[in-house]
Amino acid sequence: xxxxxxxxxxxxxxxxxxxxxxxxxxxxxxxxxxxxxxxxxxxxxxxxxxxxxxxxxxxxxxxxxxxxxxxxxxxxxxxxxxxxxxxxxxxxxxxxxxxxxxxxxxxxxxxxxxxxxxxxxxxxxxxxxxxxxxxxxxxxxxxxxxxxxxxxxxxxxxxxxxxxxxxxxxxxxxxxxxxxxxxxxxxxxxxxxxxxxxxxxxxxxxxxxxxxxxxxxxxxxxxxxxxxxxxxxxxxxxxxxxxxxxxxxxxxxxxxxxxxxxxxxxxxxxxxxxxxxxxxxxxxxxxxxxxxxxxxxxxxxxxxxxxxxxxxxxxxxxxxxxxxxxxxxxxxxxxxxxxxxxxxxxxxxxxxxxxxxxxx
Amino acid sequence: xxxxxxxxxxxxxxxxxxxxxxxxxxxxxxxxxxxxxxxxxxxxxxxxxxxxxxxxxxxxxxxxxxxxxxxxxxxxxxxxxxxxxxxxxxxxxxxxxxxxxxxxxxxxxxxxxxxxxxxxxxxxxxxxxxxxxxxxxxxxxxxxxxxxxxxxxxxxxxxxxxxxxxxxxxxxxxxxxxxxxxxxxxxxxxxxxxxxxxxxxxxxxxxxxxxxxxxxxxxxxxxxxxxxxxxxxxxxxxx
Numbered sequence: 001x002x003x004x005x006x007x008x009x010x011x012x013x014x015x016x017x018x019x020x021x022x023x024x025x026x027x028x029x030x031x032x033x034x035x036x037x038x039x040x041x042x043x044x045x046x047x048x049x050x051x052x053x054x055x056x057x058x059x060x061x062x063x064x065x066x067x068x069x070x071x072x073x074x075x076x077x078x079x080x081x082x083x084x085x086x087x088x089x090x091x092x093x094x095x096x097x098x099x100x101x102x103x104x105x106x107x108x109x110x111x112x113x114x115x116x117x118x119x120x121x122x123x124x125x126x127x128x129x130x131x132x133x134x135x136x137x138x139x140x141x142x143x144x145x146x147x148x149x150x151x152x153x154x155x156x157x158x159x160x161x162x163x164x165x166x167x168x169x170x171x172x173x174x175x176x177x178x179x180x181x182x183x184x185x186x187x188x189x190x191x192x193x194x195x196x197x198x199x200x201x202x203x204x205x206x207x208x209x210x211x212x213x214x215x216x217x218x219x220x221x222x223x224x225x226x227x228x229x230x231x232x233x234x235x236x237x238x239x240x241x242x243x244x245x246x247x248x249x250x251x252x253x254x255x256x257x258x259x260x261x262x263x264x265x266x267x268x269x270x271x272x273x274x275x276x277x278x279x280x281x282x283x284x285x286x287x288x289x290x291x292x293x294x295x296x297x298x299x300x301x302x303x304x305x306x307x308x309x310x311x312x313x314x315x316x317x318x319x320x321x322x323x324x325x326x327x328x329x330x331x332x333x334x335x336x337x338x339x340x341x342x343x344x345x346x347x348x349x350x351x352x353x354x355x356x357x358x359x360x
Numbered sequence: 361x362x363x364x365x366x367x368x369x370x371x372x373x374x375x376x377x378x379x380x381x382x383x384x385x386x387x388x389x390x391x392x393x394x395x396x397x398x399x400x401x402x403x404x405x406x407x408x409x410x411x412x413x414x415x416x417x418x419x420x421x422x423x424x425x426x427x428x429x430x431x432x433x434x435x436x437x438x439x440x441x442x443x444x445x446x447x448x449x450x451x452x453x454x455x456x457x458x459x460x461x462x463x464x465x466x467x468x469x470x471x472x473x474x475x476x477x478x479x480x481x482x483x484x485x486x487x488x489x490x491x492x493x494x495x496x497x498x499x500x501x502x503x504x505x506x507x508x509x510x511x512x513x514x515x516x517x518x519x520x521x522x523x524x525x526x527x528x529x530x531x532x533x534x535x536x537x538x539x540x541x542x543x544x545x546x547x548x549x550x551x552x553x554x555x556x557x558x559x560x561x562x563x564x565x566x567x568x569x570x571x572x573x574x575x576x577x578x579x580x581x582x583x584x585x586x587x588x589x590x591x592x593x594x595x596x597x598x599x
Contacts, residue, residue, distance in 0.1 A: 163545075218529065219538055219539075219541055219542055220541070220542075220545050224529065228528075228529045229528075230525060230526075230547075233525075233526065239421040239422070240421050241427055242421075242425055242427050242428040242431075243417065243420075243421040243422075243423075243424035243425060243426060243427065243428070244413060244414060244416065244417045244424055244425075244426030244427040244430075245416050245417060245421055245424065246413060246416050248415070248416060254416055259416065262413065263413060267548065269525075269551075270546065270547040270548040270551060296546075296548065299545075299546045299547075299548065300545040300546040301546055302546075305546065305548055305549070311411075311548070311551065312411075312548070312551060312552045312555060313546075313548050313549050313551075313552040315552070315556075323552065323555075324552045324553075324555035324556040324559065325411065325412070325555055325559075327556070327559070328555065328556065328558065328559025328562070328563075329559075331559065331563060332559060332562055332563055332566065335563050335566055335567065336566060339566060339567065339570045342483070342570070342574075343570065343574065345485065346485075346574060346578065349485060350578070
């Protein structure tokens with residue numbers, strides 16, 4: 001790990017041509033929506049700037065983010081990113097182990113104070129003083145806070161680090177908590193998804209390491225370039241939605257014709273992600289293209305909002321699990337019956353009092 | 361009232377009866393009422409069909425635009441409702457005192473709640489004679505505030521927030537109403553609340569229409585025609 005080595009030095013040593021390097025810069029700049037000048041800026045940065053060290057830590061998680069990341073479609077992107085970011089520590093895929101591995105953390109923290117990126121996969125459980133996730137002999141939450149102190153910025157990988165995901169689903173016995181609720185004094189970029197799309201991950205890392213700052217974030221702390229539109233907005237089945245053509249049940253005629261999966265509970269209209277543009281596995285497909293609705297895995301509380309096949313959130317306060325429309329119809333029915341009963345009593349009363357009056 | 365001598369008798373020799381009337385609902389309030397009513401009708405219908413769409417239409421997607429038209433109607437009606445709600449709020453400031461009634465509940469006024477209870481008793485058949493009111497009775501005022509004014513504002517806010525999702529992050533809708541997603545990061549929850557809001561307003565409309573008809577017959581003042589002419593007539597001279 002040479003301190004002054006640039007990214008360009010590294011890839012040239014690995015035998016990657018300048019032509020491939022230029023292509024990578026253009027491709028990445030395009031995927032980030034940066035335009036032609038962005039590619040130039042990226043080339044300059046990668047040729048002159050010192051590689052940014054990245055510390056990749058794992059809390060309560062399933063490693064699906066790592067699995068997605070190492071499958072980044074463009075083979076060059078994976079190589080490039082892995083050499084580019086100087087991934088100094090990643091306990092899942094690094095060669096070092098034990099004290100040797102932990103020593104890297106100390107070294108990075110001292111040597112690159114305020115310069116390194118802390119990428120966090122998973123989240124810390126806070127219950128019982130964090131004892132539900134022990135990493136290197138101490139609770140993960142302590143390790144996280146310790147490494148966050150001197151980080152330039154934190155990347156919260158996936159739904160776990162961003163929102164909490166399955167380990168934070170009700171009743172959340174370990175009190176698993178998203179990163180931004182634990183670390184308050186550092187810029188945090190959320191890259192939600194279960195897992196996030198590989199190209200989105202590499203794109204975010206490339207942007208940060210190239211320009212030395214976080215990309216533009218939205219209100220929820222997600223990078224605008226990948227999370228500013230819903231799956232629904234860029235879905236190739238959208239024309240069927242606008243036309244009013246839906247899959248009414250699985251394997252029906254509409255399903256075979258590739259109609260909109262809205263009625264099958266597709267959460268595309270409420271899910272912010274890049275699946276319908278970037279797609280998965282090198283742009284091969286994404287859930288809707290494969291005939292299944294979006295389950296909204298990049299959204300907050302996606303485990304607690306009822307079935308994957310419902311487009312309304314369950315409302316638990318009513319004892320039984322019901323959605324807004326069921327409750328609304330029920331209450332409207334009761335009120336309607338009440339109105340009819342009240343009208344009937346009014347009529348009877350009026351008729352009888354009139355009779356009394358005329359009798360008197 | 362000086363016209364009483366001039367009253368003519370009809371063919372049965374029966375003379376017209378003297379009736380007092382007060383100008384209550386000014387023209388902007390009446391216009392708002394009916395525009396609002398039609399908007400709510402359109403919004404609830406189209407909104408329901410956006411949530412639970414009609415059966416699939418046959419043919420090519422390029423030849424159909426059913427959901428598109430339904431959604432267009434919903435968005436158009438929503439924007440009309442929002443503009444008229446703004447005008448109505450403006451009129452609450454410049455109009456007569458009755459124009460302000462649905463925007464507040466005099467929570468700390470004891471007499472308000474006593475009369476409110478009296479009105480509840482009237483509906484529970486526990487009182488023989490209702491009180492006379494020039495504007496809304498206390499029960500109506502509190503019901504309109506809680507079940508119409510607040511839900512309408514809530515629906516406009518959540519409605520524009522949901523619309524901003526399609527309009528984009530640089531739309532004015534997102535700039536003005538994007539904060540809704542700070543409160544509810546998952547827009548599915550905003551959809552759910554928007555549905556619940558619709559049902560609150562539907563229930564209000566059911567009760568409102570029933571009570572307007574019933575009061576028109578049973579109470580001591582005119583109700584339905586008042587929202588057309590603006591004049592409130594009283595059926596008796598008692599207090």
